[in-house]
Amino acid sequence: MSEWEPKILAFLCNWCSYAGADLAGVSRIQYPSNIRIIRVMCSGRVNPSFVIRAFQEGADGVLVGGCHPGDCHYVEGNLYARRRLSMLRQLLDFVGIEKERFLVRWVSASEGGKFADVVKEITEQVRKLGPIKEKWEA
Amino acid sequence: MSEEEMKTKIRDLLVEGKIKFFVGYEKGTNPFLARPVMISDENLEKVDDLEFSVLCSNNLTLYIIEDRKKILPRGVERDERPIGLVVKGCDSRAINVLLQENMIKREDVFLVGLPCEGVVDPNKARDVWYKRSDRLNPEDLEINEKGMFVNGEKIADFDEIEADRCRVCLHRNPVAHDELVWDEVEEPKLETREKRYEKIREYESLSPEKKWDFWKKELSKCIRCYSCKNICPLCYCEECSLAKDQLQAVSPEEKSRRVLWVGREVDLLDNLSYHLNRAMHLAGRCIDCGECERSCPVNIPLRLLYNEVEKNIYETFQYEAGINPDEEPVLTTFGSEEARNEECFL
Numbered sequence: 001m002s003e004w005e006p007k008i009l010a011f012l013c014n015w016c017s018y019a020g021a022d023l024a025g026v027s028r029i030q031y032p033s034n035i036r037i038i039r040v041m042c043s044g045r046v047n048p049s050f051v052i053r054a055f056q057e058g059a060d061g062v063l064v065g066g067c068h069p070g071d072c073h074y075v076e077g078n079l080y081a082r083r084r085l086s087m088l089r090q091l092l093d094f095v096g097i098e099k100e101r102f103l104v105r106w107v108s109a110s111e112g113g114k115f116a117d118v119v120k121e122i123t124e125q126v127r128k129l130g131p132i133k134e135k136w137e138a
Numbered sequence: 139m140s141e142e143e144m145k146t147k148i149r150d151l152l153v154e155g156k157i158k159f160f161v162g163y164e165k166g167t168n169p170f171l172a173r174p175v176m177i178s179d180e181n182l183e184k185v186d187d188l189e190f191s192v193l194c195s196n197n198l199t200l201y202i203i204e205d206r207k208k209i210l211p212r213g214v215e216r217d218e219r220p221i222g223l224v225v226k227g228c229d230s231r232a233i234n235v236l237l238q239e240n241m242i243k244r245e246d247v248f249l250v251g252l253p254c255e256g257v258v259d260p261n262k263a264r265d266v267w268y269k270r271s272d273r274l275n276p277e278d279l280e281i282n283e284k285g286m287f288v289n290g291e292k293i294a295d296f297d298e299i300e301a302d303r304c305r306v307c308l309h310r311n312p313v314a315h316d317e318l319v320w321d322e323v324e325e326p327k328l329e330t331r332e333k334r335y336e337k338i339r340e341y342e343s344l345s346p347e348k349k350w351d352f353w354k355k356e357l358s359k360c361i362r363c364y365s366c367k368n369i370c371p372l373c374y375c376e377e378c379s380l381a382k383d384q385l386q387a388v389s390p391e392e393k394s395r396r397v398l399w400v401g402r403e404v405d406l407l408d409n410l411s412y413h414l415n416r417a418m419h420l421a422g423r424c425i426d427c428g429e430c431e432r433s434c435p436v437n438i439p440l441r442l443l444y445n446e447v448e449k450n451i452y453e454t455f456q457y458e459a460g461i462n463p464d465e466e467p468v469l470t471t472f473g474s475e476e477a478r479n480e481e482c483f484l
Binding site: 047048049050052053056068069070076079080082083084085086087088089090091092093094095096097098104106135136138 | 341342346347348349350351352353379399400401406407408410411414415417418421422443446447450451454455468469470472476477478479480482483484
């Protein structure tokens with residue numbers, strides 16, 4: 001059996017993080033290919049149930065990327081998202097889904113390098129924790 | 139105001155037609171739990187049986203929502219008069235949350251405040267009674283704020299039968315009320331807040347494996363009866379996104395257009411998803427009235443989950459649900475300094 005590779009689901013906002021990911025690709029910056037991207041119009045669109053659903057369906061990690069606070073295309077979407085998702089993060093930790101599996105990061109359209117770093121960061125963290133399926137099926 | 143004066147006042151209000159109906163407590167068939175009673179001008183004599191005691195455990199706020207949701211026959215106009223209601227400290231905070239969210243207006247309710255020094259947990263009391271009494275006749279039983287008595291003989295202290303939530307309650311006096319049944323009671327001491335979070339901190343310090351083992355055991359018990367959602371005074375959505383139980387009323391096209399983010403199967407992961415989502419929906423809103431836990435048929439420690447969110451909200455935003463009806467709900471707003479701060483919260 002081939003070695004396990006973490007699967008990471010990323011919700012990236014259309015205006016900053018998605019463009020940042022695009023820039024990372026265009027600039028040929030190397031980053032782990034464990035990530036699967038879903039483009040959302042704003043990080044404020046990310047409902048906590050999306051994240052919970054992702055874990056339930058077997059994603060080993062979830063990344064939410066948005067514009068830097070204050071730079072949101074919709075002015076305040078990411079500020080609501082931050083309040084909500086920080087609560088979700090602590091709640092997930094409380095039921096035993098490690099905090100490290102769920103990251104929220106601000107990546108602007110010009111930060112291709114930062115995007116690659118963020119992907120490396122979450123991939124390494126999740127790799128250490130192991131597959132979430134083991135947890136579900138244990 | 140004394141109990142008798144209060145009853146007279148309630149009767150007057152009903153006779154004059156100033157309130158639509160009054161919801162209070164009366165002695166029920168369960169000796170450990172008073173029964174909610176709805177009094178209108180048709181059954182005025184029930185006013186005399188109203189009970190204000192340590193058995194008044196239910197949160198009556200739900201009756202406002204239920205009345206609001208009622209679908210009237212065509213041509214019948216909605217009765218816009220206020221509803222009278224008995225509220226304890228916790229219930230009055232639920233009213234404040236509903237006010238914050240524009241679910242009701244203050245003039246829609248007439249609140250009779252019941253300063254409360256703790257109510258009885260029906261399950262705990264029943265267990266104690268079974269264990270310590272040889273004659274199980276409810277007629278001999280008396281429960282008051284001093285303890286439980288059988289034939290005048292004390293069999294349990296009040297502390298033993300008090301509901302868990304009341305032991306760590308922070309707001310005993312109703313924060314919103316029009317009248318008080320009796321004088322305000324002493325508010326709990328400051329260290330109660332630390333005591334409140336003691337148990338949560340204990341769980342937080344466990345390893346992720348232990349935490350998951352615990353919740354796996356608890357959540358796989360869930361049978362998805364939705365009584366926690368149905369009894370919650372703050373779960374008032376017409377159609378619940380977690381439990382689409384009214385799907386039969388819509389067309390197949392409509393059904394197919396709806397995305398189900400939360401599975402409805404009774405298995406561990408769908409249960410996890412349901413309970414986490416519910417906890418998120420109650421973030422910054424749950425007022426810890428304990429109704430979910432009381433009504434849960436399989437005894438899932440739901441309060442633990444909701445208190446964890448409450449604690450996080452309090453520690454991160456210094457916000458408590460239902461204290462000030464004019465405040466914005468905490469997750470639908472943000473501080474002006476947050477736009478300039480990269481690092482906070484996460």
